Amino acid sequence: MNLALFIPEIALLATAAIVILLDLFIEQKRWLAQVSISGLVISGGVAIAMWGGSYPAIFNNMLAVDNFALFFKMLFLGVAFLVILSSTDYVSKFSRFQGEYYALVLLATLGMMLMAATTNLIAIYIALELTSISLYALVGFLKDSKSTEASLKYLLLGAIASAVLLYGMALVFGFTGKTQLSEIAQVLQALPQTTLLASPGLLLGVVLLVAGFGFKIAAVPFQMWVPDVYEGAPTPITAYLSVASKAAGFAIILRVFFSAFGIPVWLSQNWGLIFASLAVISMTIGNITAIPQTNIKRMLGYSSIAQAGYLMVGLAAMGMASGISILGQSGVLFFLTSYAFTNLGAFIAVIAISNKLDSDLIADYSGMGKRAPLLALALTLCLVSLIGMPPAAGFMAKFYIFNAAVQHGLLWLVIIAVINSVISAYYYLRVVKVMWLGETASAEKVPSSGALRLALLLCCLGVLLLGIIPGYAMGLAQFAANIFVY
């Protein structure tokens, strides 16, 4: 085994250890963020250098080092980079444990990188827990009543989801006798359809896997934790959860459902329809419950449920044409990238504004267009992208995924998704309206640190670039999705 292929992960792990140790010795806590960022940059640099090559799997075939995994590694590292940049203001208010904050973010990122690479049920579970446990701690980091409650809820519900997932894995293992995804597929292919259909154990296992992963991506009906956790967690962590954690969930769903259950066709169409139905209820419930929200973090929480719904349209498309076309898969990758920039941008703007206002109420954003025109402009751009209007990235992303679904015979689903997009415009634009047309409560400017502004600028650039010249990113997504060709 070539340990060199594991350098991105090792670098991250080492950085996390260094950050914790440094925290004990140095007074200037801002160095912690810089060390963390340099760790991310090193890890990311190696991942970029590895992009495009073909490498053998490592750790007894448990971890694949393919372009799909590398794509997600770059995505997670990029997200973590932006989250840490935007955390510096926020974290500097903590009196203690600043090092732990950064280290936990790095460890969660490590867990997600592993999630994108694993090809074995056992390793999937371990990677998922590494991510989740780091996140439980991060959600409760503020230690006030809301944050603690959120953390506890997340922990308990996450434990239920883990149990469900493990049970599903156990059933799949019991049925096939394998934990390696490709071997599961071989067993399933060897059996006649009648045998498979007559075995509820397998289908139950698949359903439980959907439920377990559905919790991660916040799909309805496994989304109950989202609003409370998003509201209670420190805002940078909310941003991180809404983007990276969701992307990791999708990474693992893509790999598991393709590698293990991608063929035979009737099976893949079955789970494709499950995801299609989950997409419908996620979009609809997410969007409609977002409408009456008065707190912007809760509103974005429901919005992220709806966005998971749009993403699942891509999963459904993948299920309909598994092994024939990679349009659905590459659509999901492109959507996740654009969603990462968009949602991070929105949350970073919220962080900057909330830091000053000490409030997350939408009503308090009134007149922000006059008090902080650039912040308001950035938030407007991100909200426009979330609606899916050009020239922002969200438009291309939705177009890509919806096109995939239409090509694979899911027109009805796309119609529902488009209607949902129209509904969602209402609550996104309401924030825009309040900011630009509302009266200002005070004329005070809203200050923000250079790091935060840089992070926001990068997000806005990403949103615009992906929206205006999407060709390059689409090429990357399609290249990464090439592992989905038999």
Add this chain to the structure above:
Amino acid sequence: MPHQFIWLIFLLPLFSFIIIGFFVRPFVRAESKLAGYITILSIGGSLALSVWALFAVMAAPHHEIPVPDVTWAVIEDGVTIHLGLIMDSLTAVMLIVVTVVSLMVQIYSQGYMQGDPGYHRYYAWMSLFTASMIGLVMADNLLFLFVFWEMVGLCSYLLIGFWFHKPSAADAAKKAFIVTRLGDFGFLAGILLLYLNTGTFDIYELHELAIAGALAGTTLTWAAIGIFAGAVGKSAQFPLHVWLPDAMEGPTPVSALIHAATMVAAGVFLVARMFPLFEHSTEALTTVAIIGGITAIFAASMGLVMNDIKRVLAYSTISQLGYMMLGLGAGGVAIGIWHLFNHAFFKALLFLGAGSVNHATGTFDMRLMGGLRKYMPWTYLTFVIASLSISGIWPLSGFWSKDEILINTFAHQPVLFYLAMITVFMTAFYMFRAVFMTFGGEYRGGEPSAHGHEGHHGQPHESPRVMTIPLMILAALSILSGLWNVTGHFGAFMGHGETHGFFTGLFHPFTQPLPWISLILAGSGILLAYAMYRKSWISPERIGSMFKPLYTLFYRKYWFDELYENIIVRNALLKGLFAGFEQFDNHVVDGAVNGVAGGAIVSGRAIRHAQTGQLQLYGLFIGIGILAIIFVIYFFG
């Protein structure tokens, strides 16, 4: 000039928007007129290029010049998205309309909006609107057309609500946005239906498929009707007309540009752009004609009784748009667009005239005006010219296009023809009712009204030059623009052989019976208005009480607002659907938040109970969700 320059027609106003929005507005002090100059300059540039393009198109074979396009994104499976522009006779004519009216309005606004705190914002949105409108008429595929379609809708929303501190303006903006959205559902459905059946968004390809018969039958009809639904919303046709009168809450130059000459005409343009599809579906084409005919008379009837000058003009616009639809449905592209072309100038002029009057008196209520002829000679003169033109008096432009529509309707839709003839009479009456109430008699001493300029006292006065000169230019166009088709040149240019103009010379109409009838009807409308509102030979009040039920019906706008608001919105949606979701949200979703909030007051023990209860519920939901999926698979899988 190379054809790449055609892109600049669209890009110049867009640059203007970007410069004003991102540089002028944040960094230049509010009193500066820079934003206005940038806008005028860029739209002037677009106009010059549009004129050049018009002549180039006229000289080109098939009246069409190719514009180099840009590949925007490649999605695998051969789906590529091109950014392309069309430059044919229809686009060239629309470009002239958009850029001329926009330029006049921008110049006029220098006077009208002077000193408004939102001056920069106003010009930013106006530039964006002009760019989007140009993009709309130039787009070569339905997807981009739809994008620009929504953009102009957005700009309209922002500009109607420009004085957002007034609740009426904010409500009107919302209403316009929501009502037009209803039509857009149909439009989007039509686009999707076409895409599914043909695999293309390209407008010319769709034309060819429809002409070749590959796209036919019910598919074509439904797609065309879907597209027409979008046009109904945008062009405020019956039954989605309710938003346009309320949209008058915006600044008057906005009404002139967006809600009279250009955006509302986009619906008519859309039908013309997709005309080969309509042509090959009798049902769809008949629908267009019927909706147009009904709208024309229906809106005119409401215009008869309004007291707010801008509302009279708004209903007049709806009615004239109905005429255009009727022209498209009964005659063809050239007939409908010909009226659009002429209407743009005289209707923009009427609105700008109303704005000028408002500038002087501070009100839009005609009952408070009167006698302004003395004080505002230029406004009066130009307003009368426009009124004569819209009433269809020979030889002004309105005559030529309206009578073309009437002649074609007579030939193809006899029933609608009688409605259209009655509308001619109504149009002349309500326009001259407005003229006499506003400019005739003695000044009744206007006062600040709910919208528009405030704080004018004392004697009314003529508006400054910067406002009257655009009026004069538009008046000249209202007189002369009709001459383009006197010998059928416009009809030939629009490229549909059979729709060469009916009239063959300036005096040819007098040899035909139909123009005589329409002129007599229009003349009697003007005379009746003169008798009632200038000389008081006939008392309007007595007429009103004689036809009390009819008067109430018109004045209350057929109770359409009440129908939509009370029955559909309030009862069906608010009390039904949304209330249900609210209950769900209150009891299930917000329970957690309430638990926390209540916990601050009650003891810690109580919180713990509330929270554990909540958590169990959440866990239960996961379980129920899994069971539901299994259930669904078991029974339907």
